[in-house]
Amino acid sequence: MNFRKIANTLSWVLHPFLLPVYLMALLLTMTTFALYSTNVKLYFMWVVALYAIIIPFLTLGILRSLGRISDFRVDDRRERLLPLLIGTVCYVLCALTFAKIPSAIFLRKFMVAAACCEAMCFVVSLRWKISLHLTGMGAIVALLVVMNVVGVGNMLIPLAAAILCAGALASARLYLGCHNPRQIAAGFFGGFCVSLLAVLFL
Template identity: 70%
Template sequence: MKTATYVRLAHALSWALHPFLLPLYLVAALLLLTPFGLYPAGVKLYLVWVVVLYALVIPVLALGVLRSLGRISSYRIDERRERLLPLAVGTLCFLLCALTLAKIPSAEFLRKCMLAAGCCEAFCLAVSCRWKISLHLTAAGAAVAVLGVMNFIGVAGMLLPLAGAILCAGALASARLYLGCHNGMQVLAGFAGGFAVATLAVLFL
């Protein structure tokens, strides 16, 4: 039997680890824990603004427009068919973000991260045409993949964030299952798909 406390905790975890927010957490980790931290303050602010604009502001505004037009019934977009337009917008936003970041040659890895996010959105869009998949766990799997690649290539200080991301992914999966938003296969497919797509994108694109 579900208790009110656990339901509130599961909802809070779902919002704190929302797919809109994970790219911002990743940028914060890069700017605080990697050589990106050596950038001048103006460059850091520009990078943060670009990611916030394309990963959060435009997608949220797009959801508002779609909601006002009646194309989605809820901002949570739990219905599989209603996810297609938001995911298409998200894919385009991340590709534009990667294109914008390409103007800073030294931010190549961050560009790859945004490109990986775009590929994950496209993956979810393709799957959602026929089946419901966990968007939360796809984003979590992508975050684990990016941090894992960074540890693999020898970026110092990223082991603790990787461990934290894995623990958060596990907690998020439990929350989504507890709320009844997804079944086990949808959660597993989301994490595995996000991990695989992001790994391939970061390494080869």
């Protein structure tokens, strides 16, 4: 088996850009948010895709063309700072967009949590390299735990799947040599704790 190919595939499928879209799709199909009309669901998906994927990806393209980053993986710690800062701003803008919809306060909290995770990674990256992939997975696990506790929906199966995916992703990142165990652990638990605190208190 080509383990490197599998590890690379996991890294792209579970890329931090894509995780908010997966979570939003889950919310709009398996929770009380499924009661929204199709047009409203499409609007939410578009907003999340715009701020989590489209704008950050275009930003990476511009930075790559300007020579500010060496490649789209942004493995160099110092090259991550500007993309992380832009990502933080994008999630804040997404949260402000959702704040205009009173019934979407829970969705706004998720975007605030994502912004806080990006900000945390930015601060850590000033001195040390942290796993952005595992930060995202830690945030997803934390948000699914919250949803199970508050009763937004039955998220036990998605939570179990997220934990398994986090383990597989951690193994993939270690296999590819992108991070060491400390960076993996710091990413996951940092993302988990920051997201949990953001949802509960912000």
